[in-house]
Amino acid sequence: MFKTDLMENASQGRTSRRAFLVSAAAIGAGLYFWNRSKTQPAEAHMPNQKPPEDVTIVEFTDSGERKVVVREPKIVKSDSEWKKQLTPNAYDIARHEETEMAFSGEYWNLHDKGLYRCVCCSTALFSSDTKFESGTGWPSFWQPIAEENIENIQDSTFGMTRTAVACRLCDGHLGHVFDDGPKPTGLRYCMNSASLRFVKSNT
Numbered sequence: 001m002f003k004t005d006l007m008e009n010a011s012q013g014r015t016s017r018r019a020f021l022v023s024a025a026a027i028g029a030g031l032y033f034w035n036r037s038k039t040q041p042a043e044a045h046m047p048n049q050k051p052p053e054d055v056t057i058v059e060f061t062d063s064g065e066r067k068v069v070v071r072e073p074k075i076v077k078s079d080s081e082w083k084k085q086l087t088p089n090a091y092d093i094a095r096h097e098e099t100e101m102a103f104s105g106e107y108w109n110l111h112d113k114g115l116y117r118c119v120c121c122s123t124a125l126f127s128s129d130t131k132f133e134s135g136t137g138w139p140s141f142w143q144p145i146a147e148e149n150i151e152n153i154q155d156s157t158f159g160m161t162r163t164a165v166a167c168r169l170c171d172g173h174l175g176h177v178f179d180d181g182p183k184p185t186g187l188r189y190c191m192n193s194a195s196l197r198f199v200k201s202n203t
């Protein structure tokens with residue numbers, strides 16, 4: 001009964017999935033420390049697989065308040081699992097680095113107050129407080145909500161040298177960052193709406 005409920009919850013909304021993953025991570029961490037005095041603890045659980053790398057991210061409430069810094073294993077899923085979880089558009093963009101057409105996404109012209117989370121894993125990525133009108137047709141921000149939650153990656157596709165931006169926890173592709181943004185950072189995080197999930201603030 002418990003197991004069935006847990007599995008159902010995990011396959012429903014992202015919040016439940018996240019809670020499930022966090023508990024799994026907590027149990028994993030517990031086992032790790034319990035096993036610490038023994039040799040190669042991780043291999044006892046995953047004999048043929050390298051355990052996912054641990055990353056440090058900052059958690060935020062839906063109203064944008066910084067909560068805690070957590071260390072948890074990167075979310076690693078197979079291509080078919082991502083395909084099942086995401087819309088075809090989000091899958092192509094977030095998991096295969098495609099770019100949505102300018103002015104076609106859900107958020108380029110959104111001015112509501114709230115938080116933009118990762119469409120794949122719900123990690124908080126950007127706040128509406130740093131969103132600005134770039135005129136590009138993509139949602140643009142001058143700063144991520146926490147540097148820890150994103151990763152910059154050198155991207156030399158299409159004969160250009162650019163910096164791609166990914167979600168630190170699940171490696172989901174978000175967009176690119178350019179140095180022609182407004183003050184105070186001078187940066188322009190040019191994101192794909194499809195890689196984000198907006199959560200409107202109630203406050």
Ligand SMILES: [Zn+2]
Pocket residue numbers: 118119120121122123167168169170171172
């Ligand atoms: Zn993510």
